[in-house]
Amino acid sequence: MQLIARAVGHRYGALEVLAGIDIEVREGETLALIGPSGCGKSTLLGILGGMIEASAGSVELRGVPPAGCLNPLTYVFQDFALLPWRSVADNVALGLEHHAIGRRERKERIEAVLALTGLGDFADAYPRQLSGGMRQRVGIARAIAVRPAVLLMDEPLSALDAQTRELLQEELTAIWARERTTTVYVTHNLTEALHLADRVAVLSRRPGRLKQILEVPIPREERASPAHAPMLAQLHAALWDQIRVEAAAADREVADAG
Amino acid sequence: MPAEKQPVPFRGAGFDPTPRRFASWIAFAGILLAWQAASSTGLLPELFMPSPDAVLSALARMSASGELWLHLGTSIRRIVLGFLLGAFAGLLLGLAMGIFSMARAVGLPIVSALFPIPKIALLPLLILWFGIGETSKVATIALGVFFPTAVAAKTAVDGVARNLIRMAQSFGTPASAIVWKIVLPGALPGILGGLRIAASIALILVTAAEMIGAEYGVGALVLGAGNLMQTDKLVAGVVLLSLMGLAVSFGIGLLERRLLRWR
Ligand SMILES: Nc1ncnc2c1ncn2[C@@H]1O[C@H](COP(=O)(O)OP(=O)(O)OP(=O)(O)O)[C@@H](O)[C@H]1O
Ligand SMILES: [Mg+2]
Numbered sequence: 001m002q003l004i005a006r007a008v009g010h011r012y013g014a015l016e017v018l019a020g021i022d023i024e025v026r027e028g029e030t031l032a033l034i035g036p037s038g039c040g041k042s043t044l045l046g047i048l049g050g051m052i053e054a055s056a057g058s059v060e061l062r063g064v065p066p067a068g069c070l071n072p073l074t075y076v077f078q079d080f081a082l083l084p085w086r087s088v089a090d091n092v093a094l095g096l097e098h099h100a101i102g103r104r105e106r107k108e109r110i111e112a113v114l115a116l117t118g119l120g121d122f123a124d125a126y127p128r129q130l131s132g133g134m135r136q137r138v139g140i141a142r143a144i145a146v147r148p149a150v151l152l153m154d155e156p157l158s159a160l161d162a163q164t165r166e167l168l169q170e171e172l173t174a175i176w177a178r179e180r181t182t183t184v185y186v187t188h189n190l191t192e193a194l195h196l197a198d199r200v201a202v203l204s205r206r207p208g209r210l211k212q213i214l215e216v217p218i219p220r221e222e223r224a225s226p227a228h229a230p231m232l233a234q235l236h237a238a239l240w241d242q243i244r245v246e247a248a249a250a251d252r253e254v255a256d257a258g
Numbered sequence: 259m260p261a262e263k264q265p266v267p268f269r270g271a272g273f274d275p276t277p278r279r280f281a282s283w284i285a286f287a288g289i290l291l292a293w294q295a296a297s298s299t300g301l302l303p304e305l306f307m308p309s310p311d312a313v314l315s316a317l318a319r320m321s322a323s324g325e326l327w328l329h330l331g332t333s334i335r336r337i338v339l340g341f342l343l344g345a346f347a348g349l350l351l352g353l354a355m356g357i358f359s360m361a362r363a364v365g366l367p368i369v370s371a372l373f374p375i376p377k378i379a380l381l382p383l384l385i386l387w388f389g390i391g392e393t394s395k396v397a398t399i400a401l402g403v404f405f406p407t408a409v410a411a412k413t414a415v416d417g418v419a420r421n422l423i424r425m426a427q428s429f430g431t432p433a434s435a436i437v438w439k440i441v442l443p444g445a446l447p448g449i450l451g452g453l454r455i456a457a458s459i460a461l462i463l464v465t466a467a468e469m470i471g472a473e474y475g476v477g478a479l480v481l482g483a484g485n486l487m488q489t490d491k492l493v494a495g496v497v498l499l500s501l502m503g504l505a506v507s508f509g510i511g512l513l514e515r516r517l518l519r520w521r
């Protein structure tokens with residue numbers, strides 16, 4: 001489905017965090033959201049998913065939900081947000097409870113997503129027994145089990161070590177290749193954004209405005225190939241220029257105020 | 259530096275509790291033996307401190323005559339009744355204060371004001387209301403259990419990770435299910451900790467209440483034996499109290515291990 005934000009603005013009390021955001025997430029694409037720290041990325045994601053009430057503007061979902069969709073707007077969290085008293089399978093089950101699906105289908109869906117995320121052998125394990133990477137796999141499994149129309153991910157891999165992050169990036173690429181789930185992906189990591197996204201949206205410093213949307217003109221499956229390295233490096237430099245300008249300006253504003 | 263070989267000494271030992279299985283039993287037996295020896299040699303006068311075997315035989319005598327079971331049964335009944343009443347009501351109020359803003363706004367100031375009162379001070383008033391019988395004692399215990407349970411339950415609900423609640427909301431979990439599936443399990447460790455404290459308060463209160471006005475009960479046994487200078491019976495009563503405390507703590511430990519296996 002498409003997710004469309006119109007003139008979205010937000011303030012926390014006197015602090016203006018977002019201003020005039022117009023953004024259109026296209027059906028089936030992965031849109032990365034980057035911007036300097038504190039510019040309102042998490043807030044925007046919260047507004048897109050209906051977890052934060054915007055101070056201005058509106059968000060709408062358009063199109064036909066995928067077959068078997070139980071929860072159109074579904075999050076994957078940076079801190080995983082797993083229930084420590086539930087096993088892996090029961091954590092995945094949470095998103096399927098309170099929806100009109102039968103016991104059989106619930107069980108099938110859980111088995112399918114656990115297999116897809118390589119957690120088949122850990123269905124009965126508790127979160128404390130899992131590594132960070134496996135915990136986030138559970139978070140991803142729980143999210144795709146509901147067959148979301150739009151997947152909202154807030155720095156899902158930033159709590160993980162570099163190797164695990166790269167492995168999970170590959171797995172996400174594989175999942176998107178199969179499911180084509182529309183995704184909004186917040187990240188600090190430009191390389192990650194260029195690796196995973198079809199388009200990269202750059203927010204300005206606070207109050208966050210949409211500065212630019214950049215297409216990554218290489219198919220996702222081919223981006224690891226050395227042939228594309230120069231172009232990716234160029235895009236990286238272009239994005240970094242934008243972020244650096246904004247972050248430096250934000251720092252100067254803080255210094256002036258202080 | 260001279261080209262000398264130096265072994266690197268290990269210095270990371272210690273400050274790491276490791277189980278010593280028999281140490282506690284041996285220490286316990288040692289204390290009993292020393293106590294027995296001090297009594298047998300006359301170092302500890304029998305009148306002020308009975309020997310362990312005198313305490314044991316007092317326990318055996320009272321057990322045979324049924325006196326022990328009468329006192330113990332009476333105390334246990336009061337504790338159980340008072341604890342169940344107080345814990346149930348305290349849980350209801352504490353959870354309500356944790357979950358509903360209105361209950362918190364109304365309840366918290368009242369609970370905070372009444373919490374610090376030593377509940378035994380209310381016993382005379384409760385005797386005026388309910389008479390000297392069981393009701394006033396059970397009510398004292400119930401009040402003593404009610405407040406710490408309510409406060410612990412409210413604090414435990416406050417401590418439930420907000421991100422888990424938001425997560426459940428983002429999956430469309432209805433509010434009532436969030437209470438059942440997130441808030442209650444998340445608050446359970448804190449609630450059990452509160453119940454543990456409440457149980458020890460119940461033990462103190464039953465003893466005190468039985469010392470103020472009761473025919474039967476371990477508190478009455480201890481006080482009566484003291485008045486008659488029957489120190490063997492007195493210490494036997496104290497041993498009973500200690501065993502009751504251990505039993506309560508064991509029971510709650512069992513609950514914790516069963517219910518909090520995920521930790
Ligand atoms: N609940 C809140 N109440 C008040 N201020 C908030 C709240 N949440 C966020 N803020 C402020 O709003 C601004 C934007 O926060 P947000 O978390 O959306 O930024 P972000 O771009 O996700 O930052 P980061 O890159 O560090 O994750 C920050 O200055 C933050 O301090
Ligand atoms: Mg953020």
